[in-house]
Amino acid sequence: MAAHWQALLFLAVVFAAVSLASATQWMVGDGGGWRAQFNKTGWADGKTFRVGDTLMFMYPAGNHTVIQVDKEDFAACNVETNSKLGAWYSGNDVVPLNKPGKMWFFCSVEGHCNNGMKLVINVVGDGAAPAPAPVEPASPPSSAPAMGYTVGGAVAVAGAVLASVLAF
Template identity: 85%
Template sequence: MAAHRQALLFVAVVFAVASLASAMEWKVGDAGGWRAQFNKTGWADGKTFRVGDTLRFMYPKDNHTVIQVGREDFAACNVQTNNKLGAWYSGNDVVPLDKPGKMWFFCSVPGHCDNGMKLVIDVVGTGAAPAPAPAPAPVEPASPPSSAPTMGYTVGGAVAVAGAVLASVLAF
């Protein structure tokens, strides 16, 4: 029973690591970066932003900013808001997407938001881990593997290794 719990814990850890390994860094605006009239580009259209991903805003440091606000301040381009949820000024800003829901950003330089330098995205959760498979029927103990499995850098490799380890542990 203890081996079964350890195996399930191992699989849960592997899925958590695999989720992190698949996180994306999105360069806002692609090659054009964060710029005037950004909202008119449709950059976020068709993209799926997930918890664990990051946004990288790149822009000339002395010309723009990135401010995260709520829906009302976003709609009004309220650059004087006291309700900033985040503010970045470096010209090479990384914003973690750490929870599901809508996120609203604009440039706080006067006139820039009104001129379309704004972005809204919808972040989706990573989803629940799949339910564990039912315990297999008792079988004759298998020989232990000749060498310990190694983990690769791909999500598929991690899942394959987790499956192999789980099968070996449950066989005992």
């Protein structure tokens, strides 16, 4: 009977891992990070952002910020906005994508937004078409780490362990 409960507990862990398998951590700007004239890079082009993913904004703390605003304040680069939906300042900021829809971000340091340090993404919810693999930059620096990744490998390992348990 104990083995039965252990197998059920293991299956619960596997199903939890499967739900994580679709989550992607996106390093905004890839190896270049969150930087001036960011909007001119086309970084978000061709990427599918999903509920459960996260955006990682990396930049020298004190040099930039990440402010989430509405569409109108984004278009106007309104840094004096009262409609801030989020604000991050650490230089190592992780923003969860927890609902579908458009999200608008910019740097609130004077002149940075008007100089193109802004990002708009569309987050899709459940039931959307499968996400393509994250797109690597055409010629990343040799020291650049992988920028978009999933935890699908953990699911493969969990599946192999599950097969072993069921065969036992």
